[in-house]
Amino acid sequence: MSLDIDSALQLRRNQSLTSIIRHELExxxxxxxxxxxxxxxxxxxxxxxxxxxxxxxxxxxxxxxSGLVNVIVNRGVFIRALDGREAAELxxxxxxxxxxxGRLLAPIVTDQQIAILTxxxxxxxxxxxxxxxNSFYPGNLRFHEAIVEFGGNTRxxxxxxxxxxxxxxxxxxxxxxxxxxxxxNDEHRAILERIAARDPIGAEAALEEHVLISRxxxxxxxxxxxxx
Amino acid sequence: MSLDIDSALQLRRNQSLTSIIRHELExxxxxxxxxxxxxxxxxxxxxxxxxxxxxxxxxxxxxxxSGLVNVIVNRGVFIRALDGREAAELxxxxxxxxxxxGRLLAPIVTDQQIAILTxxxxxxxxxxxxxxxNSFYPGNLRFHEAIVEFGGNTRxxxxxxxxxxxxxxxxxxxxxxxxxxxxxNDEHRAILERIAARDPIGAEAALEEHVLISRxxxxxxxxxxxxx
DNA sequence: CTTTTGCTGATTGTCAACAGTTTAAGATTC
DNA sequence: GAATCTTAAACTGTTGACAATCAGCAAAAG
Numbered sequence: 001m002s003l004d005i006d007s008a009l010q011l012r013r014n015q016s017l018t019s020i021i022r023h024e025l026e027x028x029x030x031x032x033x034x035x036x037x038x039x040x041x042x043x044x045x046x047x048x049x050x051x052x053x054x055x056x057x058x059x060x061x062x063x064x065x066s067g068l069v070n071v072i073v074n075r076g077v078f079i080r081a082l083d084g085r086e087a088a089e090l091x092x093x094x095x096x097x098x099x100x101x102g103r104l105l106a107p108i109v110t111d112q113q114i115a116i117l118t119x120x121x122x123x124x125x126x127x128x129x130x131x132x133x134n135s136f137y138p139g140n141l142r143f144h145e146a147i148v149e150f151g152g153n154t155r156x157x158x159x160x161x162x163x164x165x166x167x168x169x170x171x172x173x174x175x176x177x178x179x180x181x182x183x184x185n186d187e188h189r190a191i192l193e194r195i196a197a198r199d200p201i202g203a204e205a206a207l208e209e210h211v212l213i214s215r216x217x218x219x220x221x222x223x224x225x226x227x228x
Numbered sequence: 229m230s231l232d233i234d235s236a237l238q239l240r241r242n243q244s245l246t247s248i249i250r251h252e253l254e255x256x257x258x259x260x261x262x263x264x265x266x267x268x269x270x271x272x273x274x275x276x277x278x279x280x281x282x283x284x285x286x287x288x289x290x291x292x293x294s295g296l297v298n299v300i301v302n303r304g305v306f307i308r309a310l311d312g313r314e315a316a317e318l319x320x321x322x323x324x325x326x327x328x329x330g331r332l333l334a335p336i337v338t339d340q341q342i343a344i345l346t347x348x349x350x351x352x353x354x355x356x357x358x359x360x361x362n363s364f365y366p367g368n369l370r371f372h373e374a375i376v377e378f379g380g381n382t383r384x385x386x387x388x389x390x391x392x393x394x395x396x397x398x399x400x401x402x403x404x405x406x407x408x409x410x411x412x413n414d415e416h417r418a419i420l421e422r423i424a425a426r427d428p429i430g431a432e433a434a435l436e437e438h439v440l441i442s443r444x445x446x447x448x449x450x451x452x453x454x455x456x
Numbered sequence: 457c458t459t460t461t462g463c464t465g466a467t468t469g470t471c472a473a474c475a476g477t478t479t480a481a482g483a484t485t486c
Numbered sequence: 487g488a489a490t491c492t493t494a495a496a497c498t499g500t501t502g503a504c505a506a507t508c509a510g511c512a513a514a515a516g
Contacts, residue, residue: 016301016499018289042468052501054282057469058289061246065293073244074468074507089383096328100320155317244469270498280471281498302477302498 017055022062024049029068029079030168036081040069067166082169088219094163095211097156098144102203104151106195113150114196117143121192124185136181143188147195147207170218180217187213245283250290252277257296257307258396264309268297295394310397316447322391323439325384326372330431332379334423341378342424345371349420352413364409371416375423375435398446408445415441 028034040060046053060077063069069077082090105113120143127136141164148157187210194202256262268288270281277284288305291297297305310318333341348371355364369392376385415438422430 018499041466043466053468054285054500054502057282058286061286061289062293065290075509076468086383089381092328092332092381093325093384093387096324097321100324104320153317153320155314156321159321246469269496271496282470282472285499303479304498 017051018058018062021049021051021055022059025059025063026068026165030165032168034079036079036169036171038079040077040079042076066162068169080169082166084219087167087170088215090163090166091211091215091218094160094167095208095215097160097163098148098211099204099208101148101151101153101156101160102191102195102207103200104153104156105147106198106200106203108152109150109195109198113146114192117146117150117192117195120146121185121188124181124188128181128185133181140184140188147191180214184210184214245279246286246290249277249279249283250287253287253291254296254393258393260396262307264307264397264399266307268305268307270304294390296397308397310394312447315395315398316443318391318394319439319443319446322388322395323436323443325388325391326376326439327432327436329376329379329381329384329388330419330423330435331428332381332384333375334426334428334431336380337378337423337426341374342420345374345378345420345423348374349413349416352409352416356409356413361409368412368416375419412438412442 025034025040034040042053042056042060045056049056060069060071064071064077068080070080071077120139124136124139124143127133127139144160144164145157148160151157187206191203191206191210194206253262253268262268270284270288273284274281288297288299292299292305296308298308299305348367352364352367352371355361355367372388372392373385376388379385415434419431419434419438422434
């Protein structure tokens with residue numbers, strides 16, 4: 001019984017209102033409840049969450065630094081809108097980071113980790129066969145998360161997660177296109193195969209290519225920036 | 229005359245106390261006036277800067293998100309200390325990002341940009357000949373900054389700058405070792421040569437190697453983590 | 457009719473005060 | 487003398503209030 005109390009206290013102990021609110025706002029952005037360009041009203045948010053404006057302002061300063069919102073002095077904080085150029089830039093960085101993750105993982109991957117990754121790919125196969133995008137997406141997410149985590153560079157994992165969060169500022173999602181599911185999972189299989197072969201260079205190349213193909217699916221084959 | 233007024237207004241227009249304080253704290257960390265592990269006293273800082281605690285707390289939440297400080301609930305904000313593992317992780321990421329920058333720049337570099345980069349290398353040569361570390365360091369900084377900026381990915385440039393700021397949390401600096409200056413500039417010359425040859429792969433490799441050699445100079449030839 | 461000027465309400469920036477927690481020093485016990 | 491308990495000072499978390507700024511609209515000037 002005291003477990004609940006303890007865990008609640010533990011939660012309260014290293015989470016201030018600020019961090020709770022920041023996390024809540026991050027999730028609202030991830031779920032698309034806050035759309036790009038929208039303005040956050042401090043008073044309204046404070047009233048809605050039952051807190052004062054102080055913690056909300058602090059949370060917004062954190063979000064600003066992680067690129068999720070834009071703060072304009074005396075005008076407020078706005079959910080950041082990624083234009084085509086910024087999105088393309090982010091994809092380039094993401095490709096390099098995932099490539100690094102694959103290169104790090106390949107030499108040290110364990111058989112158990114390979115099994116886990118294989119499981120994710122098979123999950124995605126099943127989702128694909130059922131045409132179920134809603135269960136494909138989380139599998140896809142966990143597959144990529146696992147690769148960067150197994151790679152052992154915890155900071156890299158955090159950085160990839162941050163970029164992933166920022167990607168939600170894009171309205172169109174690559175995977176929204178049903179046709180992309182099949183080819184995407186083919187690429188996953190290729191990535192997995194190179195990792196299982198303990199081939200750092202091959203894994204790096206496969207992951208970079210995978211991300212850049214995603215970008216192409218969004219921007220067209222040239223990876224060109226739609227709006228300057 | 230109105231130029232001064234305009235620029236002053238412009239300054240005041242997009243700089244709140246929070247952003248000014250954050251910038252000031254970043255610079256204090258960069259200059260080493262705040263050393264790793266040290267605690268920031270909100271009251272003392274507020275008194276010293278002549279503001280209230282609100283803007284200071286907001287600035288600290290920004291610094292927290294960019295990894296420069298560590299916030300512990302009810303205990304305060306502490307200048308973050310990079311242990312060996314975290315530093316090594318950061319070097320790995322940095323190597324990948326600079327490699328990307330070089331790969332991006334090589335195909336599009338202009339003759340004028342090559343001239344600028346050459347100028348930096350020659351500046352560093354002069355500083356080296358004079359044994360003047362204090363003028364070698366800024367040249368080194370500008371050389372790397374220029375490469376990521378000329379590469380055209382502004383977000384990548386911002387990310388590299390953020391990582392560079394975070395590196396100042398390390399006490400020992402690679403370039404502190406005088407013997408490293410000469411070899412370091414040899415590497416710069418190799419990087420420049422590959423960029424001038426419009427060779428993306430070569431430039432990427434040269435930049436990655438340069439960063440990883442810096443890491444070795446810090447951690448020993450194996451790039452191994454001194455403290456777990 | 458268009459442009460400018462002057463309000464009004466809403467919203468943000470900043471501050472000072474209060475409540476709860478941590479820290480550290482002093483008192484007490486063994 | 488060492489360890490533990492007590493207590494007060496210091497500090498952080500949070501709040502509500504005040505000042506400054508901005509957006510929108512109506513009235514006046516051209």
